[in-house]
Amino acid sequence: KRTDPDEFGSRSSRRLRRSTNMVPARIQDSSGVSTYCALDLKVLNRLQKSRARYNTIMQVKLDDDEPFPVVIRQFQIEPVSDRIQHVNLLRYNQEIGVEVDIPVSWINEEKSPGVKRGGVVNQVLQKVRVLCKSTEIPKTIEVDIAGMEVGDRKWLSDMDLPKGMAVSPLPHYENCPTLTIGRTRVSMLEERKAREAAAAEAGKADKKK
Numbered sequence: 363k364r365t366d367p368d369e370f371g372s373r374s375s376r377r378l379r380r381s382t383n384m385v386p387a388r389i390q391d392s393s394g395v396s397t398y399c400a401l402d403l404k405v406l407n408r409l410q411k412s413r414a415r416y417n418t419i420m421q422v423k424l425d426d427d428e429p430f431p432v433v434i435r436q437f438q439i440e441p442v443s444d445r446i447q448h449v450n451l452l453r454y455n456q457e458i459g460v461e462v463d464i465p466v467s468w469i470n471e472e473k474s475p476g477v478k479r480g481g482v483v484n485q486v487l488q489k490v491r492v493l494c495k496s497t498e499i500p501k502t503i504e505v506d507i508a509g510m511e512v513g514d515r516k517w518l519s520d521m522d523l524p525k526g527m528a529v530s531p532l533p534h535y536e537n538c539p540t541l542t543i544g545r546t547r548v549s550m551l552e553e554r555k556a557r558e559a560a561a562a563e564a565g566k567a568d569k570k571k
Contacts, residue, residue, distance in 0.1 A: 415437075417499040
């Protein structure tokens with residue numbers, strides 16, 4: 363339901379939450395105009411605990427208006443009680459799109475020759491900022507590491523993004539890989555031992571000649 367902007371204060375927030383189990387919220391549209399309302403605390407608590415809390419398109423219905431899509435921009439949390447004090451949202455306009463940070467994960471680790479030989483996945487980017495003009499935002503961006511050897515890298519340009527999404531043009535993205543296959547100390551030690559053993563065998567063979 364719509365509320366007065368004064369409900370955004372700490373005392374008003376506590377009073378609203380205790381009496382109605384609702385939380386003050388501010389919804390801003392693309393032109394900067396804000397609408398103040400109260401949203402269900404249980405729904406917001408579930409979202410706040412989710413890894414995809416900032417990249418979920420949810421429908422909001424205010425009073426008798428038609429539902430419209432929004433994305434959460436910020437949770438304001440009370441430091442002592444750790445409860446949601448209020449929340450800021452952005453009205454989602456598909457034509458304009460919205461920038462969101464999406465977590466990065468990887469798949470097919472068992473199909474990576476480098477990992478099989480003792481390499482490890484070094485995740486450089488934990489999340490990627492994208493401009494989304496889609497009806498849905500993925501909870502994670504999956505990077506396929508099948509076939510990757512030790513020393514190989516996956517760049518942002520290698521990612522297969524869903525339709526309606528594009529990587530935001532941030533300066534540090536130009537030369538930044540999403541992940542690499544690195545060598546562990548154990549694998550480096552084993553490789554050195556193998557080289558030393560091969561050299562020793564070669565030395566024995568030379569002495570026999």
